Amino acid sequence: MVQHIKVPTDGQKITVNADFSLNVPDQPIIPFIEGDGTGVDITPVMRKVVDAAVAKAYGGDRKIAWMEVFAGEKSTQVYGPDVWLPPETLDVVREYVVSIKGPLTTPVGGGIRSLNVALRQELDLYVCLRPVRYFNGVPSPLREPHKTDMVIFRENSEDIYAGIEWAAESPEAKKVIDFLTREMGVRKIRFPDTSAIGIKPVSREGTERLVRKALQYAVDNDKPSVTLVHKGNIMKYTEGGFRDWGYALAQREFGAELVDGGPWCKFKNPRTGKDIVVKDSIADAFLQQILLRPAEYSVIATLNLNGDYVSDALAAQVGGIGIAPGANMSDSVAMFEATHGTAPKYAGKDYVNPGSLILSAEMMLRHMGWTEAADLIISSMERAIASKRVTYDFARLMEGATQVSCSGFGDVMIENM
Numbered sequence: 076m077v078q079h080i081k082v083p084t085d086g087q088k089i090t091v092n093a094d095f096s097l098n099v100p101d102q103p104i105i106p107f108i109e110g111d112g113t114g115v116d117i118t119p120v121m122r123k124v125v126d127a128a129v130a131k132a133y134g135g136d137r138k139i140a141w142m143e144v145f146a147g148e149k150s151t152q153v154y155g156p157d158v159w160l161p162p163e164t165l166d167v168v169r170e171y172v173v174s175i176k177g178p179l180t181t182p183v184g185g186g187i188r189s190l191n192v193a194l195r196q197e198l199d200l201y202v203c204l205r206p207v208r209y210f211n212g213v214p215s216p217l218r219e220p221h222k223t224d225m226v227i228f229r230e231n232s233e234d235i236y237a238g239i240e241w242a243a244e245s246p247e248a249k250k251v252i253d254f255l256t257r258e259m260g261v262r263k264i265r266f267p268d269t270s271a272i273g274i275k276p277v278s279r280e281g282t283e284r285l286v287r288k289a290l291q292y293a294v295d296n297d298k299p300s301v302t303l304v305h306k307g308n309i310m311k312y313t314e315g316g317f318r319d320w321g322y323a324l325a326q327r328e329f330g331a332e333l334v335d336g337g338p339w340c341k342f343k344n345p346r347t348g349k350d351i352v353v354k355d356s357i358a359d360a361f362l363q364q365i366l367l368r369p370a371e372y373s374v375i376a377t378l379n380l381n382g383d384y385v386s387d388a389l390a391a392q393v394g395g396i397g398i399a400p401g402a403n404m405s406d407s408v409a410m411f412e413a414t415h416g417t418a419p420k421y422a423g424k425d426y427v428n429p430g431s432l433i434l435s436a437e438m439m440l441r442h443m444g445w446t447e448a449a450d451l452i453i454s455s456m457e458r459a460i461a462s463k464r465v466t467y468d469f470a471r472l473m474e475g476a477t478q479v480s481c482s483g484f485g486d487v488m489i490e491n492m
């Protein structure tokens with residue numbers, strides 16, 4: 076029984092088989108969260124573009140039955156002032172298997188913890204998948220932006236995002252600091268009386284399931300390398316563990332062999348016979364290398380915080396966060412979402428680029444096996460950009476562009492289907 080969610084009567088559930096493949100009916104019910112801030116602008120445009128692509132691709136034989144579910148500010152309006160993430164939203168997203176969400180606001184410092192992180196953790200959506208590719212004509216700060224073609228596998232369930240931290244001078248922080256100094260022999264907390272304390276859990280199991288997905292993706296998509304990005308020189312057991320467990324998994328499960336004594340290793344892609352190199356890079360060096368030598372990187376596997384930084388940085392290289400898509404996935408449940416946030420200064424102005432959420436929906440259609448509709452979204456995005464009728468973020472950097480609104484860009488895409 077659902078309280079405030081209206082289940083469409085003209086749709087059916089997507090179900091999952093034992094091997095995690097999907098059974099997708101012709102009218103699947105897809106839960107969506109509108110999102111805070113610019114969610115109110117981009118989510119309706121995404122739905123309109125997706126509906127148009129599906130109608131065009133399947134001539135009315137297939138149709139999405141959208142089902143609104145609530146989180147964030149809208150949830151507090153529907154369920155009551157303190158209900159930011161109602162249990163029925165989690166239940167429905169789990170039960171209906173494939174969903175999509177707009178961005179949700181997280182206050183800095185105090186206030187509620189991130190609802191985005193809560194959704195990932197509650198549903199154990201341990202892979203944050205963020206492909207980064209260049210669309211011809213998009214203004215970029217790089218001379219050769221087409222050389223940036225990477226797919227980020229960001230660990231989504233642990234690291235400092237676990238939210239284990241205590242405010243400076245709180246009884247809890249004092250207790251932890253006392254324990255560390257008295258029982259663990261820690262002498263290196265520079266200002267123990269005024270330190271806030273955070274804990275960063277990184278596990279072998281969490282690392283292995285993420286790295287396994289990244290390696291399998293490289294096999295399935297004929298990619299030349301997987302790079303483990305970490306800061307293991309400083310955080311030896313957490314980020315260093317990520318690197319070591321990742322290499323060990325590549326050797327144990329994919330038959331990788333050491334290159335020149337290691338730690339790099341490589342294995343033959345069983346589908347193509349080509350080499351897949353498994354390498355690693357320390358995160359700070361990696362951030363300069365992706366600018367200077369992006370062509371050397373393909374699939375990236377990294378921890379939660381590094382993945383957050385790297386995904387915005389790579390998005391900027393190919394023209395900005397306005398067209399950076401993503402997905403949060405477990406083995407069975409997938410929730411698609413843009414990489415960017417709620418951009419509150421633009422909220423409700425029909426102004427921002429809806430491209431990130433539309434391309435997240437494109438990933439969703441492909442995940443459902445609706446490749447014809449997904450292909451239409453990509454080709455219409457390419458044509459819309461080539462026509463130079465684009466939102467402010469591209470228009471301000473593109474010569475001869477005509478600026479259109481958020482909904483206007485959706486309409487340009489639909490005209491180009």
Ligand SMILES: NC(=O)C1=CN([C@@H]2O[C@H](COP(=O)(O)OP(=O)(O)OC[C@H]3O[C@@H](n4cnc5c(N)ncnc54)[C@H](OP(=O)(O)O)[C@@H]3O)[C@@H](O)[C@H]2O)C=CC1
Nearest residue numbers: 178179180181182191396397414415416417418427428468
């Ligand atoms: N998954 C999620 O739901 C996420 C939520 N957040 C949350 O969003 C809130 C705001 O975060 P903030 O750090 O400002 O980051 P945002 O990603 O919301 O915005 C940063 C800048 O990115 C650009 N931008 C964002 N969205 C678009 C778009 N659709 N089209 C074009 N440009 C865009 C704008 O640049 P310019 O000013 O140059 O125009 C904007 O000022 C925070 O509460 C944060 O926690 C953040 C990231 C992800």
Ligand SMILES: O=C(O)CCC(=O)C(=O)O
Nearest residue numbers: 180181189191192383414
């Ligand atoms: O949860 C948030 O508010 C921010 C999340 C974020 O930046 C991301 O997932 O990329």
Ligand SMILES: [Mg+2]
Nearest residue numbers: 383384387414
């Ligand atoms: Mg981020």
